[in-house]
Amino acid sequence: MKILLVNDEFYTTGASIALLRLAERLVLNHEVEVLPRIDGDGPIRQKYEELGIPIVKDAGQPDVVVSNCVLSGHFVGEGGLKCPIIWWIHEAEIGRDLIMRYPNTASGFKGASHIVFQTEFQRIVYGSFLFDAQAEVHVLPFWNDAIYRQEDLQPKPKNKKRIVCIGTIESRKRTEDVVMAVNALDTTLRNEIEVVFIGKYLGMATGPYQLAEALPERYRMLGELPNEETLRYLASADAYVLASSSESQPLTIWESFELEVPVCLSNLSTYRHIGLQHGVNALLHPVGDISLLASNLRTVLSDEDVRRRIVRAGKSMLLKRLTNDWADQFERIILRAQTLSEIKKLGY
Numbered sequence: 001m002k003i004l005l006v007n008d009e010f011y012t013t014g015a016s017i018a019l020l021r022l023a024e025r026l027v028l029n030h031e032v033e034v035l036p037r038i039d040g041d042g043p044i045r046q047k048y049e050e051l052g053i054p055i056v057k058d059a060g061q062p063d064v065v066v067s068n069c070v071l072s073g074h075f076v077g078e079g080g081l082k083c084p085i086i087w088w089i090h091e092a093e094i095g096r097d098l099i100m101r102y103p104n105t106a107s108g109f110k111g112a113s114h115i116v117f118q119t120e121f122q123r124i125v126y127g128s129f130l131f132d133a134q135a136e137v138h139v140l141p142f143w144n145d146a147i148y149r150q151e152d153l154q155p156k157p158k159n160k161k162r163i164v165c166i167g168t169i170e171s172r173k174r175t176e177d178v179v180m181a182v183n184a185l186d187t188t189l190r191n192e193i194e195v196v197f198i199g200k201y202l203g204m205a206t207g208p209y210q211l212a213e214a215l216p217e218r219y220r221m222l223g224e225l226p227n228e229e230t231l232r233y234l235a236s237a238d239a240y241v242l243a244s245s246s247e248s249q250p251l252t253i254w255e256s257f258e259l260e261v262p263v264c265l266s267n268l269s270t271y272r273h274i275g276l277q278h279g280v281n282a283l284l285h286p287v288g289d290i291s292l293l294a295s296n297l298r299t300v301l302s303d304e305d306v307r308r309r310i311v312r313a314g315k316s317m318l319l320k321r322l323t324n325d326w327a328d329q330f331e332r333i334i335l336r337a338q339t340l341s342e343i344k345k346l347g348y
């Protein structure tokens with residue numbers, strides 16, 4: 001089967017890693033090509049090239065298309081008339097907001113033959129667009145297996161307590177909240193901490209950015225790193241923090257669970273659907289509540305009993321999810337899309 005993967009961009013995000021992992025599976029049995037929505041360089045492009053997967057400039061005539069991310073909706077709306085398209089939507093509330101900003105994106109709900117979400121929460125978020133869509137809707141949680149490929153995942157050396165934040169540095173990720181929460185800790189604890197930010201820099205509020213810039217030994221901005229290096233930093237962390245205002249199902253949470261790193265997260269609705277609970281397998285704070293984030297950091301960095309309990313519960317939750325092979329299930333969705341397309345061509 002000839003399969004076209006429509007990628008968003010080639011810099012490292014959870015969505016781009018997800019499509020790459022799917023490509024690694026599909027290329028074993030199918031002819032695979034990648035069409036970027038926004039062309040350019042980046043670590044993910046290099047990975048496709050290493051797999052021998054061609055990066056093309058037009059759609060051609062594939063049997064099935066897998067289109068990644070909500071902003072590819074316009075492509076899905078137009079291309080769905082020519083061949084079956086599986087629209088893989090990773091965004092939650094931010095995706096709905098993007099549709100409001102770019103209304104032609106909504107045509108994807110009419111054009112897609114299948115829509116794949118990561119969580120039931122996304123089905124709720126996009127409910128008004130789904131009510132008359134003809135697409136089959138699937139909820140398929142995804143996780144990154146890069147951890148299990150490394151025979152010897154050596155944590156990065158450190159001489160301080162390390163907080164790790166992974167993801168694009170932008171307003172949605174609320175990176176500034178982490179800077180200000182650490183700054184709010186008492187002097188003794190604050191002096192024992194370094195915060196490592198890994199991800200492409202797009203922007204941060206002026207005050208927190210100036211604070212971080214003035215204290216580079218405490219707030220380290222490392223930019224994009226290869227996945228293997230990122231995991232080495234995460235393996236060395238005393239806490240992983242994601243203070244975002246909107247998420248779907250971040251890969252880094254599952255990676256933290258596997259590496260037995262406690263997570264401090266904003267209390268997003270999607271996390272309840274995943275099964276995250278404050279004080280059970282994570283420490284949660286309301287979005288933007290810097291004081292409570294600081295309190296959670298103080299707890300997880302100082303209370304070994306709390307730390308032990310939440311990392312054990314997190315890993316237990318992950319291991320139960322790993323009993324399902326998400327890539328195998330996704331490939332079955334692709335095969336179903338292609339089969340139904342062939343049946344339709346026969347007039348049935």
